[in-house]
Amino acid sequence: MGTNAVAKNWFEKFEQHKVLYSYVAFALYLLINNSINASSVWMEHQRDPLSTLQWWEPLVWEYSSAISTLLLAPFLVWFFNKMPPRFEAIRLQLALHLLASFVFCIGHISLMVVLRKLVYGLLGQGYDFGPLAREFFYEYRKDVWGYLFLFTLFQLGLFVYRRLKGDAMLIGSDHTEDSASASQNNTAPEHFLVRKLDKEFLVKVEDIDWLESSGNYVNLHSKGRIYPLRATLASTVNILQHKGFSRIHRSLAVNHHAIHSISYDPSGDGEILLNSGERLNLSRRYKDEFRSRCQAASLRQN
Structure with missing residues (x-):
């Protein structure tokens, strides 16, 4: 070895x-x-x-x-x-x-x-x-x-x-962009480029289950691994919304395709169960916008 x-x-x-x-x-x-x-x-x-x-x-x-x-x-x-x-x-x-x-x-x-x-x-x-x-x-x-x-x-x-662990950066289909320019251009990348020590890896956006805000970084959760991206959660969701990502909490966003089920509390808050078994909090502040985006995505697919 x-x-x-x-x-x-x-x-x-x-x-x-x-x-x-x-x-x-x-x-x-x-x-x-x-x-x-x-x-x-x-x-x-x-x-x-x-x-x-x-x-x-x-x-x-x-x-x-x-x-x-x-x-x-x-x-x-x-x-x-x-x-x-x-x-x-x-x-x-x-x-x-x-x-x-x-x-x-x-x-x-x-x-x-x-x-x-x-x-x-x-x-x-x-x-x-x-x-x-x-x-x-x-x-x-x-x-x-x-x-x-x-x-x-x-x-x-x-x-x-x-x-x-490896820092992530946005990468377009034929050129590399930083998160700020990608947000302004409203592009939806297919991959993230992850630089880890002396190697580089590609992480598919569709394989990312959820996003988590962490200080100056956004943690990308994909297949049990976490890749830190130096960006804000708001700008990252703005970039990835056309790939089916929505904000569900002040510090969380989710990939619609990774959702298994959604449950709601009497208070108006909810909980999202992912296919991976992970459970995420759904804040009532973002609930209506999340629902509308899910419905719009469903209509586009139909």
């Missing part, structure tokens, strides 16, 4: 449980990093003959911080996905990330102190966090730097992941 085949095999295994593997890798990083920090604190205090610090205390401090960060990681991932770096509205982005780092710090400190008090209490001792204002400022300095590091690490990991 060649190097490329081995790499592909490992990547496909990672794809099956990417969230779990990413979380475990992050947990291992925190375990190693905070263990080193705990040993450093212990060695520093050992230099002072008057120190009363017990060996387990640095471990409690560092591991309570690590566990708190792990518990808050899903919030960070959710926010990082909602607020990817963009070149427009930079001040607003900085303000929102500054606010998020403040919220992260409050959550981190709260969970950390609760865990420390719990462990100290179980060992028959008391834990004093210290003056709140001073200690909060001390922790926030570290947490805002940690927030920036995690944001950078997340974006770097996402970039590498998308490069391995």
Whole structure:
């Protein structure tokens, strides 16, 4: 088995449980990093003959911080996905990330102190966090730097992941177009060109079951695989509407030919079952337009 085949095999295994593997890798990083920090604190205090610090205390401090960060990681991932770096509205982005780092710090400190008090209490001792204002400022300095590091690490990991998975771009029948020009010309491409490492592949538009908005990208779901396209959902649907694609949600669009059945709730919302078994939410905001497009497509076929 060649190097490329081995790499592909490992990547496909990672794809099956990417969230779990990413979380475990992050947990291992925190375990190693905070263990080193705990040993450093212990060695520093050992230099002072008057120190009363017990060996387990640095471990409690560092591991309570690590566990708190792990518990808050899903919030960070959710926010990082909602607020990817963009070149427009930079001040607003900085303000929102500054606010998020403040919220992260409050959550981190709260969970950390609760865990420390719990462990100290179980060992028959008391834990004093210290003056709140001073200690909060001390922790926030570290947490805002940690927030920036995690944001950078997340974006770097996402970039590498998308490069391995393959970025998609629009391709016409006889010439390549970007999504903006294709939207203006109202063309309907037959394929997407997917660039993956040093190879290129063609993905048929008719094989794409649904579209999902993800920050600056639109994820193309085709035969169990996901191909990120750098575009907006609105422009992509505008390009593909003549191929039977309709918007069904603020962040979703579907290929009519991939639909197995549709069900509706009393609230007016609905659910679309695809031939692949995937279930998508149908928002009542887009329900009427979706129905009319389906009916128009049916009439054209007849």
